[in-house]
Amino acid sequence: xxxxxxxxxxxxxxxxxxxxxxxxxxxxxxxxxxxxxxxxxxxxxxxxxxxxxxxxxxxxxxxxxxxxxxxxxxxxxxxxxxxxxxxxxxxxxxxxxxxxxxxxxxxxxxxxxxxxxxxxxxxxxxxxxxxxxxxxxxxxxxxxxxxxxxxxxxxxxxxxxxxxxxxxxxxxxxxxxxxxxxxxxxxxxxxxxxxxxxxxxxxxxxxxxxxxxxxxxxxxxxxxxxxxxxxxxxxxxxxxxxxxxxxxxxxxxxxxxxxxxxxxxxxxxxxxxxxxxxxxxxxxxxxxxxxxxxxxxxxxxxxxxxxxxxxxxxxxxxxxxxxxxxxxxxxxxxxxxxxxxxxxxxxxxxxxxxxxxxxxxxxxxxxxxxxxxxxxxxxxxxxxxxxxxxxxxxxxxxxxxxxxxxxxxxxxxxxxxxxxxxxxxxxxxxxxxxxxxxx
Amino acid sequence: xxxxxxxxxxxxxxxxxxxxxxxxxxxxxxxxxxxxxxxxxxxxxxxxxxxxxxxxxxxxxxxxxxxxxxxxxxxxxxxxxxxxxxxxxxxxxxxxxxxxxxxxxxxxxxxxxxxxxxxxxxxxxxxxxxxxxxxxxxxxxxxxxxxxxxxxxxxxxxxxxxxxxxxxxxxxxxxxxxxxxxxxxxxxxxxxxxxxxxxxxxxxxxxxxxxxxxxxxxxxxxxxxxxxxxxxxxxxxxxxxxxxxxxxxxxxxxxxxxxxxxxxxxxxxxxxxxxxxxxxxxxxxxxxxxxxxxxxxxxxxxxxxxxxxxxxxxxxxxxxxxxxxxxxxxxxxxxxxxxxxxxxxxxxxxxxxxxxxxxxxxxxxxxxxxxxxxxxxxxxxxxxxxxxxxxxxxxxxxxxxxxxxxxxxxxxxxxxxxxxxxxxxxxxxxxxxxxxxxx
Numbered sequence: 001x002x003x004x005x006x007x008x009x010x011x012x013x014x015x016x017x018x019x020x021x022x023x024x025x026x027x028x029x030x031x032x033x034x035x036x037x038x039x040x041x042x043x044x045x046x047x048x049x050x051x052x053x054x055x056x057x058x059x060x061x062x063x064x065x066x067x068x069x070x071x072x073x074x075x076x077x078x079x080x081x082x083x084x085x086x087x088x089x090x091x092x093x094x095x096x097x098x099x100x101x102x103x104x105x106x107x108x109x110x111x112x113x114x115x116x117x118x119x120x121x122x123x124x125x126x127x128x129x130x131x132x133x134x135x136x137x138x139x140x141x142x143x144x145x146x147x148x149x150x151x152x153x154x155x156x157x158x159x160x161x162x163x164x165x166x167x168x169x170x171x172x173x174x175x176x177x178x179x180x181x182x183x184x185x186x187x188x189x190x191x192x193x194x195x196x197x198x199x200x201x202x203x204x205x206x207x208x209x210x211x212x213x214x215x216x217x218x219x220x221x222x223x224x225x226x227x228x229x230x231x232x233x234x235x236x237x238x239x240x241x242x243x244x245x246x247x248x249x250x251x252x253x254x255x256x257x258x259x260x261x262x263x264x265x266x267x268x269x270x271x272x273x274x275x276x277x278x279x280x281x282x283x284x285x286x287x288x289x290x291x292x293x294x295x296x297x298x299x300x301x302x303x304x305x306x307x308x309x310x311x312x313x314x315x316x317x318x319x320x321x322x323x324x325x326x327x328x329x330x331x332x333x334x335x336x337x338x339x340x341x342x343x344x345x346x347x348x349x350x351x352x353x354x355x356x357x358x359x360x361x362x363x364x365x366x367x368x369x370x371x372x373x374x375x376x377x378x379x380x381x382x383x384x385x386x387x388x389x390x391x392x393x394x395x396x397x398x399x400x401x402x403x404x405x406x407x408x409x410x411x412x413x414x415x416x417x418x419x420x421x422x423x424x425x426x427x428x429x430x431x432x433x434x435x436x437x438x439x
Numbered sequence: 440x441x442x443x444x445x446x447x448x449x450x451x452x453x454x455x456x457x458x459x460x461x462x463x464x465x466x467x468x469x470x471x472x473x474x475x476x477x478x479x480x481x482x483x484x485x486x487x488x489x490x491x492x493x494x495x496x497x498x499x500x501x502x503x504x505x506x507x508x509x510x511x512x513x514x515x516x517x518x519x520x521x522x523x524x525x526x527x528x529x530x531x532x533x534x535x536x537x538x539x540x541x542x543x544x545x546x547x548x549x550x551x552x553x554x555x556x557x558x559x560x561x562x563x564x565x566x567x568x569x570x571x572x573x574x575x576x577x578x579x580x581x582x583x584x585x586x587x588x589x590x591x592x593x594x595x596x597x598x599x600x601x602x603x604x605x606x607x608x609x610x611x612x613x614x615x616x617x618x619x620x621x622x623x624x625x626x627x628x629x630x631x632x633x634x635x636x637x638x639x640x641x642x643x644x645x646x647x648x649x650x651x652x653x654x655x656x657x658x659x660x661x662x663x664x665x666x667x668x669x670x671x672x673x674x675x676x677x678x679x680x681x682x683x684x685x686x687x688x689x690x691x692x693x694x695x696x697x698x699x700x701x702x703x704x705x706x707x708x709x710x711x712x713x714x715x716x717x718x719x720x721x722x723x724x725x726x727x728x729x730x731x732x733x734x735x736x737x738x739x740x741x742x743x744x745x746x747x748x749x750x751x752x753x754x755x756x757x758x759x760x761x762x763x764x765x766x767x768x769x770x771x772x773x774x775x776x777x778x779x780x781x782x783x784x785x786x787x788x789x790x791x792x793x794x795x796x797x798x799x800x801x802x803x804x805x806x807x808x809x810x811x812x813x814x815x816x817x818x819x820x821x822x823x824x825x826x827x828x829x830x831x832x833x834x835x836x837x838x839x840x841x842x843x844x845x846x847x848x849x850x851x852x853x854x855x856x857x858x859x860x861x862x863x864x865x866x867x868x869x870x871x872x873x874x875x876x877x878x
Contacts, residue, residue: 024486026476027673029468033491037465047463049498052455052472052489059488066505234466294740294761300752301735301743304761308739311815311848319767321760322733322743328758328801332771362767376750409750 011193012186014040015071016050017063019078019088020169023052032077032174039183041232043190044198044245055079060091068095068162075182078169080152082131088166092157093139105144106136106153113151145181149173154181201252202243203259206277206418207268210240216265217242220258238415239270239277270425277418278306278313281425285316290365292424294320295333295358297345297371298388302417318362323354333357346371346383348391348400355393367393370420372405374412386412390420392427399427450632451625453479454510455489456502458517458527459608462491471516471613478622480671482629483637483684494518499530507534507601514621517608519591521570527605531596532578544583545575545592552590584620588612593620640691641682642698645716645857646707649679655704656681659697677854678709678716709864716857717745717752720864724755729804731863733759734772734797736784736810737827741856757801762793772796785810785822787830787839794832806832809859811844813851825851829859831866838866 016036022028030052037047048071053063060079067074079088093100110132118126135152138144145154145165150173157164167177190198205213210233217231229246244255260266271280285292294303300322307317321332326345329335334357335350343349354369372388379385386405391398401423405412455475461467469491476486487510492502499518506513518527532539549571557565574591577583584593584604589612596603606616629637644652649672656670668685683694699705710719724731733742739761746756760771765784768774773796774789782788790808798806811827818824825844830837840862844851 021485023473024476024489025480025671026473027671029470029473031468034462034465034468037463041464046460046493048493050463050491052491054485054487232464232466296740296743298747299744300747300756301733301740301759301761302747304735304740304763305738305744308737308741308763308852309849313739314763317739317763319761319763319771320740321771322740322758324743324747324753324756324758325801331800331802332758332760361770362764363770410748413747 010045012045012073012189013048013071014045014073014075014186015067016047017060017067017074017076018050018052018169019055019060019076020052021055021085023078024054032169032171032178035171035175036075036178039178040186041230041243041245042198042200043183043187044230044247045186045190055085055087057087057091057094060087061095064092064095064159064164067164068159072161072163073182073186074162074164075178076164076166077174080135080154080166080168082134082152086134089138089142089155092142092155092164092166096139096141096157096159098140100137101140102133103136103138103142103144103153106138106155107133109144109146109153110136110151113147145177147173147177148180149176156181198245198247199249199252200243200245201256202241202273203269204271204275204277205240205242205265205268206238206270206422208240208265210235213240213242213265216258216262217255220255237411238418267426267429270422276310278421279310281421281428282307282310282313282316284425284428285366286312288428290316292317293358293362293364293367294420295354295367295369296320296322297324297329297354297369298374299370299413299417299420300324302413303368303370303420306417306421318364320358320362320367329354329357333361344383346373346387346389348389348402351389351391352393352398352400355391355398359393365394366424368420368424369393370416372412372416374409374416376409388412388416388419390416390423392420392424394427399423449484451484451512451628452487452510453484453512453514453625454506455486456499456506456513456515457489457491457608458494458499458515459491460494460524462517463493471608471610471617474610474614475514475617478617479625480669480682480684481637481639482622482626483669483686484625484629494524494526496526496530496533499526500534503531503534503598503603506603507598511600511602512621512625513601513603514617515603515605516613519574519593519605519607521573521591525573528577528581528594531581531594531603531605535578535580535596535598537579539576540579541572542575542577542581542583542592545577545594546572548583548585548592549575549590552586584616586612586616587619588615595620637684637686638688638691639682639684640695641680641712642708643710643714643716644679644681644704644707645677645709645861647679647704649674652679652681652704655697655701656694659694676850677857706865706868709861715749717860718749720860720867721746721749721752721755723864723867724805727804727867729755731756732797732801732803732806733859734793734806734808735759735761736763736768736793736808737813738809738852738856738859739763741852742807742809742859745856745860757803759797759801759806768793768796771800773799783822785812785826785828787828787841790828790830791832791837791839794830794837798832804833805863807859807863808832809855811851811855813848813855815848827851827855827858829855829862831859831863833866838862 016033051063053059079086117124138155142155142157147153152168154167154177165182167174228248229251232243234241296303307313323329333354335353351369351371355367359367369391373385375385389402391400405415455472490502492498518525556563577594581594581596586592591607593606593616604621606613668690671682673680735742746752762768772793774792790810793808794806808830812824814824828841830839844854
């Protein structure tokens with residue numbers, strides 16, 4: 001994918017060091033580093049290097065030496081806890097050639113956090129615990145960095161032109177401390193260096209491949225690198241997210257016009273920024289005062305799951321029927337046994353009957369239905385694995401669509417759930433669609 | 440967590456180098472590296488170092504120099520594709536001080552893959568494509584490594600005592616090539632070095648914390664490191680997986696007896712190895728010739744989704760009702776409106792009525808129901824966020840359980856889905872439970 005780079009001349013060379021045997025052993029996946037990469041990109045900068053290091057003093061010190069030789073900011077995570085495997089402070093002191101010392105500031109912060117915690121949770125201890133003190137032993141020259149959401153404080157050290165910031169590896173604490181003690185000062189430094197803050201905008205698509213989005217964007221900006229903008233493509237199956245980072249509002253506006261100017265692209269855009277696919281659809285329904293039911297066969301509850309992940313979904317989503325077995329399609333959705341015998345459960349007729357049945361039984365404005373063959377088994381020559389039928393019922397009519405999906409079971413199911421909701425989304429977006437009264 | 444190390448004296452020092460701007464920008468999460476870490480651990484070895492490097496020749500060469508100075512095996516991923524950002528072969532040649540050359544072996548492999556692919560998919564081209572040749576330009580001294588599942592071949596180079604193997608970053612191709620060209624020869628080397636292959640066994644728990652599992656294990660092996668075994672704890676919310684890697688079958692047998700000897704631990708064990716939580720329950724039901732329905736309120740379809748992730752779930756799982764709105768609880772599950780008015784939807788009475796209703800409507804052996812408050816809104820002083828009621832109905836009776844979960848919305852929902860299925864799992868495991876006829 002074309003990656004265009006706006007930050008090659010930045011004075012900030014940023015490096016990550018993640019410490020922990022559990023990372024190298026694959027027992028946890030390091031989401032913190034990916035998150036920080038995206039946050040840094042939104043400032044128009046990039047992470048230049050990343051090292052993952054075992055819980056061994058010598059290895060940690062070697063990683064610090066390498067980072068100090070090439071980077072201006074080093075974000076270190078992990079190894080700040082109270083156990084014998086937590087060696088980061090000792091390694092940092094060794095690297096600096098200084099002793100560790102008990103920081104009274106750190107100790108006070110831990111004590112204050114314990115006291116505050118005990119106020120909220122009566123079962124939590126209000127005073128310092130036996131292992132707390134270890135977390136207050138820091139390199140003698142370190143600055144303590146407040147941790148408002150946990151016991152282990154962060155700390156900052158400097159060596160030559162390089163600043164090292166240290167945060168706990170627990171994601172909630174890592175993100176909070178990184179925001180407070182790294183991203184905020186970095187943003188200030190970017191602003192004082194260069195003037196205008198970079199703009200960042202993200203568009204989210206369903207039903208287009210990453211290549212198709214990139215081709216469309218290249219038709220505007222050309223396929224090469226551009227000095228004044230960075231483009232990111234993120235595949236979050238089955239969604240594609242496009243982000244532009246630039247200091248030029250003209251560039252953002254041009255890209256927006258370019259997306260909105262092509263109906264094949266515009267119709268696949270479901271939201272921007274933090275909007276989720278299901279959340280956008282629910283917002284539309286809530287705004288129209290309409291309600292939704294689902295009838296799920298091959299998705300087995302996944303559509304309901306996607307919708308109810310959104311807090312407040314109950315304002316539009318009433319529920320539905322998981323009709324995995326054919327008998328349930330008849331008993332709870334009124335699909336006639338003769339229809340099933342004639343056309344089979346994986347058919348346009350069945351999908352439409354499921355949607356009508358769910359809408360009638362639940363008394364909603366709309367119902368979506370899906371029936372298909374997710375695989376790996378169950379395919380035939382006529383109806384291969386990946387054959388999926390969708391239907392959307394309203395008071396006026398029933399819309400149908402079918403696809404043949406090329407993925408394995410999990411992705412076929414996820415794409416099916418999206419496809420069913422997308423059929424409704426596009427109908428709601430259509431200008432000829434009049435609001436339907438609840439029956 | 441205590442980590443015990445069986446491999447400190449190994450002659451194999453293994454390093455990973457992952458290449459790609461998209462990794463540093465957080466646009467993809469590097470699951471390959473975590474997977475390889477677990478595979479290496481199952482051989483009784485460990486990854487010593489990991490570097491993540493941008494798509495820049497100088498940076499890649501520097502990473503190779505560092506790796507050659509400290510490691511015996513280096514597994515490199517990414518940058519083997521056909522675009523201008525794919526620089527790995529050029530960087531490897533620069534590191535070796537040799538030219539890149541067109542490999543006829545690589546070109547033949549790519550041609551053979553195209554021809555084979557076209558046999559399977561009539562829309563795929565049968566001959567070499569314009570960008571294919573770039574992937575056959577490799578360092579002059581490289582050995583080509585067959586890629587049976589994609590176009591880009593892997594390759595191997597040597598520098599002093601260090602062997603570098605290169606695989607594409609696409610997960611399916613990475614894993615296939617890593618198995619063939621790294622893990623298999625590494626396993627052979629371990630065997631020829633040392634004798635018996637290490638044994639690996641994994642136990643999976645629901646309803647115990649990682650600390651509780653570790654405490655139980657420490658009561659057997661002690662909290663310190665042991666020379667002849669390695670223990671891994673992996674938190675895969677809400678499951679905890681415990682793996683032992685050792686060359687001693689006595690150690691494995693001792694741990695199994697220790698787990699089975701404590702009923703509090705044994706009752707929380709749901710499976711071993713690749714078994715999934717839902718899969719284990721479905722296997723039990725299929726073995727008994729029994730069927731299951733679900734009635735979901737706060738989980739909104741998630742229980743059905745977990746069950747139907749398992750291929751062949753239809754042999755026991757019939758379907759169910761997503762009763763998100765109270766009207767659906769009455770219309771499709773026959774929960775009396777007076778019950779809802781008296782006790783509320785989040786109550787023992789409602790959960791039991793939902794389970795009975797689902798079982799009667801779907802005609803199954805068993806039905807599980809869940810109703811609760813996942814948050815963030817909806818809590819009251821009496822029924823705070825996290826209050827969840829489960830019920831399991833059979834022909835004989837209805838069992839109930841309630842919990843107050845401490846997580847945020849997503850985890851409260853996931854733990855609720857598990858909790859509902861676990862109530863059934865434990866009932867099926869109970870020796871007093873007689874098989875129930877389908878009504």
